Amino acid sequence: MFEHTFIGLDVHAVNVVGHALNPDTSEITRHTMAPDPAVVLEWVSRFEPPVKVVYESGPTGFVLARHLRVAGINCVVAASSKLLRAPGDRVKTDRRDARVLAEMLAVGSVTEVRIPAPDEESLRDLSRLRSGAARDLAHARQHVNAILLRHGIRYPKATRWTKEHRLWLHRQHFDEPALQFTYDADVEQAELLAAHLARIDKQVAATAGACRYAPVIAALMCLRGIQLTTAFGLAVEIGDWTRFTGSTIGSYLGLVPSEESSGPSRHQGPITKAGNTYARKLLIEAAWQHRRPYARPGERLLRQLELVAPATRIRALEGNHRLHHKWEAFDHRHKMSVKANTAIARELAGWCWSLATPLQQRQPMAEP
The missing domain is CATH 3.30.420.40 (ATPase, nucleotide binding domain)
Incomplete structure (x- = not known):
């Protein structure tokens, strides 16, 4: 043998x-x-x-x-x-x-x-279920808006999908029976998916507070743009943050520029988009929030900061100020918004790593 x-x-x-x-x-x-x-x-x-x-x-x-x-x-x-x-x-x-x-x-x-443990994989499935449900709901609502727009009907207010807007939707009627059936079916689908997403969010909230990633989730929520579902998704998708450094986490998520260099010439292109697509999407969405004006934490952040240790609180406040100042510098240089946001997302990944790693170093991850 x-x-x-x-x-x-x-x-x-x-x-x-x-x-x-x-x-x-x-x-x-x-x-x-x-x-x-x-x-x-x-x-x-x-x-x-x-x-x-x-x-x-x-x-x-x-x-x-x-x-x-x-x-x-x-x-x-x-x-x-x-x-x-x-x-x-x-x-x-x-x-x-x-x-x-x-x-x-x-x-x-x-x-x-890295092979995740079975319980970790189940948490990922829940997070991705939530992402898929949110995407389906957005598509269903787009269908409703498209039907109304094609027939010259516009909601008079800017805010949509409130209780008042839903009542307005049910008051709309069309002369053609086939069109009325299609419209009613699209509205019903949007309402069913909204209720479905609400049930998933409730389950995510209950799971996030009881799972082994709860301290990491609480720490990540101290950063602007990262609320419960985003923090839960990042925590379970990355899993063991101690595998990385502040610089390699961006590479793992595909947020670093691609490169084609030969001899003395060096050319950098779009980001590599390697690694975890879902985690990268969450960071890019969260990075946009740091462009908004920021002088002090809002009510949600103040409540969240009270739930974490002083070291985590200080680090998160530093990150929020730093990321907002970076956005201001990009805007001052008239940097293309999409490119600037990608750079902010890459740095945001590093700040997330700096909050999560100390917590997991004190409480090592279990082997699958």
Whole structure:
């Protein structure tokens, strides 16, 4: 049997293709099996330890990795965006993908993804449920507004989707039966989604106060633009903030400029957009709030600052002033707003890291 084996797995919903490689003897074993963690474990266990297994991150999640780790198998998950592929390589099959993974693992060029604990993954699912519900509600409301606008009907006030606005919507009627049915259905859909989102927000509030990220969530809420749902999303998406530094957190979230340099020339382009898309979106949305005038904390921030330790309170106040001054400097230079906001979001990520890391260093994260 092999003395030391590296195994690449190409995991799909219908099957798993394995490629086992022994660099010392150059022996290669290939196998296609059912996508059952027990079946995969049985095949991996045939090889003489030590054995190391890798598969690519994707929609199949981390169930297989957790199953193998519980059985004592060293299994890692590779970041799909970091896999090497030759520019001229036009052939992509499951067997080739498994072989490439095994070869990259053997030479130590695999960029590993942190495997979250099951409870952490469930919190992420709740946060993303909330994001999807908010997006669906915005689309439904756009449909209602579009129907009214196409037929020359405009709400006379600037603030919409208040109680008064909803009553006004129910008073609108059309002569064509088909149009009336479509309008009523769109209004009903918007109201149902609003109630659905309210139930999710209630669950998020209850979960955020009881989960292990509660201290981090409370600290993040001390920054402008970050309220409960945003803080909850950032806390559960990043998970272990101690993995990063104040500079690497921006790179992880894809908020740093891309670069194409050769010889003496250096060209920086748009941000890389690598890493966690949802967390980056939350930071970019929050960064806009720091453009608003700021002299002292508002009522919400004052209440939130009372709930955290003095060191966290001081750091958060420093961050709020710093980020607002940065926005003022960008505006004074007539910097393009979108680019300026991205730069503010990158620095906001660093301030979030500076608030969360001390709390997690005192209370280390549990291993999955």
